[in-house]
Amino acid sequence: MDAFVIFFTRYLPAFADGFLITAGVAALAAPAALIWAIVLIIPRLAQWTWASRLVDAYVEVMRNSPLLVQMYLLYFGLPLLGLFWSSIVCGVIAIASQHGAFLSEILRSGIQSLSQRQWEAGSAIGMRRFAVIRLVILPQAFIKVLPALGNQLIVLVKDTSLVSAIGVMDLTLTGKMTIERSGASFEAFIAVAFFYLILTSTLGLVLRIIEVRAARRYG
């Protein structure tokens, strides 16, 4: 236990840096994924048949292949196209493109669960289709799927650990580096796990509060 405390205090600055990188990657990827998800449901809402089929195919590919391989594809593939983007950028794009697909599925199920009358009422008072989507459909769907969105966001935070595989010095890679440098073994990953728990449980708590508030206000 003593050894653990000494180890922990010595490497705390490194873990703090890793923690900030992990939180930063998550803070970039989460809004990007959400925006991408909204972009992905536009073709279906606008009833563009071919574009929505394309989106469906994209979502299937994302759902049924590992994020790690998608990340490798970007990280090792983009330089071949002459795009030398940093590993953080590649990681964020990969996370956003997979989680965007998942989030768009969740939003879609929320939209489908809304009554057809919402659409009809919107157009009956003279709103255009786009206005109905923006002012009537999306806000309600959003509130409805808030718990599922929250769960997916927590999965996203955990998935940021994959950026360590392409060399971003996040919490996970910090843990591995600490082991290689200090000769410590699993203690490093107990610390890493602890920091991830702080991150995911705080986020979980905040999301719960938002959910309860939203339910009270709009439910």
Next chain:
Amino acid sequence: MFPVLQSNLPYLLQGAVYTVILSAIVVSCGTALGVGIGVLASVGGAILRSIITAYIFLFRGVPVLVIMFLGFYSFPALGLRLDAYTAVAISMIVYVGAFVAEATRGAIAGVPTGQTEAAKSLGMRKGKMMREIVLPQAMRLVIAPVLNISLMAIKQTSYASIVGAWELSFAAREVVERTLAAFQIFLGVMLIYFIICYPLSLAARALDKRLAFDS
């Protein structure tokens, strides 16, 4: 059309066999463990229940990659000499178990109370009630979440390559480092994963729909 992919396909498929074996072990043992723990959580006392709650909370809140590293580095410290593949398999079983336990607990709680009340009024003991009334109904509810968890687990077996276990993603990186044909190889590997996962994901969706229809 894809010469590098074609010439390396046998090697990649060999990796895919390792991925499928790892997935099968993790999914079957993880499901068994999780269902067992989920049932224990529903019949056990307060102490057991809080231990299980802590287990579920801890494992669900940490990335599977970190759990893999934790297993990989702590087995030697415990005096166990395991290769990366076994260490990853054990770590993933415990990880998947936490998700399945949560789903099982939820499913058991989801069986209508009228059912248990009826069983009690017939004079059934707790064990018999669990075996004959609650579990058969709960297991039906747990199939769809378990399929989704399995799908997640199969995709996560690719993270084993980061820890150093040789399987499909590891093989893919080796080939890319040798040939630099990132697009051919990684797109091909995504396709192989897709072929493994897609039937399961179709089944999960069909079941989701049927259960939604039933209720």
